[in-house]
Amino acid sequence: MFEEQVRPLIVAKAGGAVLRSRVLRIASMSESDVEQAVAPVYTAFKNPRTTILGAPGQVELHLTATGASPEAGEERLEALAAAIRATLPGRVYSEDGRELPEVVAALLVERRLSLALAESCTGGLLAARLTEVPGASAFLERAYVTYADSAKSELLGVSPAVIEESGAVSERVARAMAEGARLRARADLAVAITGIAGPDGGTPQKPVGLVFTAIEGAGIDRVRRAHFLGNRERVRFQATQAALEMLRRGLLGLPPL
Amino acid sequence: MFEEQVRPLIVAKAGGAVLRSRVLRIASMSESDVEQAVAPVYTAFKNPRTTILGAPGQVELHLTATGASPEAGEERLEALAAAIRATLPGRVYSEDGRELPEVVAALLVERRLSLALAESCTGGLLAARLTEVPGASAFLERAYVTYADSAKSELLGVSPAVIEESGAVSERVARAMAEGARLRARADLAVAITGIAGPDGGTPQKPVGLVFTAIEGAGIDRVRRAHFLGNRERVRFQATQAALEMLRRGLLGLPPL
Numbered sequence: 461m462f463e464e465q466v467r468p469l470i471v472a473k474a475g476g477a478v479l480r481s482r483v484l485r486i487a488s489m490s491e492s493d494v495e496q497a498v499a500p501v502y503t504a505f506k507n508p509r510t511t512i513l514g515a516p517g518q519v520e521l522h523l524t525a526t527g528a529s530p531e532a533g534e535e536r537l538e539a540l541a542a543a544i545r546a547t548l549p550g551r552v553y554s555e556d557g558r559e560l561p562e563v564v565a566a567l568l569v570e571r572r573l574s575l576a577l578a579e580s581c582t583g584g585l586l587a588a589r590l591t592e593v594p595g596a597s598a599f600l601e602r603a604y605v606t607y608a609d610s611a612k613s614e615l616l617g618v619s620p621a622v623i624e625e626s627g628a629v630s631e632r633v634a635r636a637m638a639e640g641a642r643l644r645a646r647a648d649l650a651v652a653i654t655g656i657a658g659p660d661g662g663t664p665q666k667p668v669g670l671v672f673t674a675i676e677g678a679g680i681d682r683v684r685r686a687h688f689l690g691n692r693e694r695v696r697f698q699a700t701q702a703a704l705e706m707l708r709r710g711l712l713g714l715p716p717l
Numbered sequence: 718m719f720e721e722q723v724r725p726l727i728v729a730k731a732g733g734a735v736l737r738s739r740v741l742r743i744a745s746m747s748e749s750d751v752e753q754a755v756a757p758v759y760t761a762f763k764n765p766r767t768t769i770l771g772a773p774g775q776v777e778l779h780l781t782a783t784g785a786s787p788e789a790g791e792e793r794l795e796a797l798a799a800a801i802r803a804t805l806p807g808r809v810y811s812e813d814g815r816e817l818p819e820v821v822a823a824l825l826v827e828r829r830l831s832l833a834l835a836e837s838c839t840g841g842l843l844a845a846r847l848t849e850v851p852g853a854s855a856f857l858e859r860a861y862v863t864y865a866d867s868a869k870s871e872l873l874g875v876s877p878a879v880i881e882e883s884g885a886v887s888e889r890v891a892r893a894m895a896e897g898a899r900l901r902a903r904a905d906l907a908v909a910i911t912g913i914a915g916p917d918g919g920t921p922q923k924p925v926g927l928v929f930t931a932i933e934g935a936g937i938d939r940v941r942r943a944h945f946l947g948n949r950e951r952v953r954f955q956a957t958q959a960a961l962e963m964l965r966r967g968l969l970g971l972p973p974l
Binding site: 577579582583584585586587588590591592594595596597600601602603604605606607608610611615645658659660692693696 | 836848853854857858860863864868902916949950
């Protein structure tokens with residue numbers, strides 16, 4: 461958490477040759493799915509070499525090329541990066557060292573869009589990750605952590621009848637939370653998350669790890685049901701990561717996950 | 718972030734002797750202050766041995782004792798732990814592996830107190846840390862992330878005149894945020910944080926790292942001005958850690974930090 465961020469551009473001399481490296485980041489896709497898709501691509505390259513690093517909610521492809529000059533190294537990196545991008549269209553969210561919250565924040569600032577958040581099971585983690593980015597006040601005026609049903613109704617105007625009928629963890633409630641947050645914050649768009657982080661609270665119909673995410677506003681209207689595996693911490697982190705990736709794809713007009 | 722928690726009770730055989738260990742955790746105190754206070758105590762003990770581990774917002778004392786039996790080892794650990802507790806009264810928040818959010822959550826549940834949160838510079842990180850604890854819904858119904866002045870006024874009822882006069886980063890606004898959060902959430906008590914996380918936004922009078930924290934309700938009425946060092950991430954984390962430690966001390970009737 462407190463490591464200094466390492467920028468991916470490394471230049472080193474190795475026996476007259478120059479080493480260049482680049483990290484391609486992909487969110488909300490499993491390591492095995494990424495590997496299956498890109499292995500035929502990167503194994504065809506002797507230079508750069510590629511290492512895959514999996515983390516919850518994220519996969520990193522570390523590319524390292526050698527070249528006679530920095531430009532030659534960069535050219536090789538770009539050749540493989542382009543092939544990977546073509547294999548997984550729209551999935552690489554960063555090649556410049558930035559993490560997903562930074563990329564999403566930059567998109568919002570660039571488009572001058574304001575964002576409101578409504579979080580249930582993630583309990584403020586999405587807001588915390590987005591406000592970790594310096595200058596987040598340019599797009600975030602407020603966030604609602606509506607843990608209890610009463611908070612969802614009072615703060616976001618979610619109808620108690622809807623909660624009663626569909627359950628707090630449902631597509632309808634996720635949609636209503638997003639709409640309520642957007643309207644009450646007078647924001648351009650809103651993201652809402654409701655789910656079951658565990659370890660308790662799961663049922664056969666709604667197991668631990670079930671999370672609904674809704675995005676509404678600025679021409680985006682998307683909702684997603686996902687089932688994340690792992691403990692409470694992992695479920696919550698993956699839920700925020702998926703919400704950020706959904707938002708990135710929505711802002712860029714990419715098809716839903 | 719995703720490491721499995723290691724419980725501090727380790728039993729191992731070393732040449733017929735038994736090893737026992739315990740971790741004493743102290744929040745919101747620098748490693749050098751802790752070392753200065755406890756070094757005369759622990760250096761007087763040949764067994765257990767003590768290692769100090771510093772992290773932002775937290776210091777850990779790792780005690781390892783050898784004994785002829787588990788009981789003998791525990792007795793030695795307890796002798797040193799008692800001496801350390803006496804040297805830093807009320808400062809050791811955990812000896813059983815629990816982190817600060819878990820300790821505070823347990824106190825709230827035990828006393829059947831409900832908590833509301835109002836966060837500005839920490840942007841939801843305090844809510845996220847407290848809701849990481851399973852069962853947090855027993856005490857947390859909602860949290861407000863009021864990043865902008867407008868959100869502080871609309872959601873918490875902080876008077877725009879007070880913000881104008883004292884500034885959003887001030888003791889008065891911290892107090893008003895806590896009071897507003899407690900009343901509007903109908904909670905027993907509330908914690909509010911307002912500060913300058915940086916890297917921008919600092920002035921000579923109100924530098925980056927300046928944070929006001931207020932606690933109000935359940936017989937507690939405390940406010941604290943602190944200046945945290947480090948980058949945005951460190952300032953924010955330390956602010957949540959200090960708020961949790963303030964809350965723990967308030968709940969236990971210990972003097973303010």
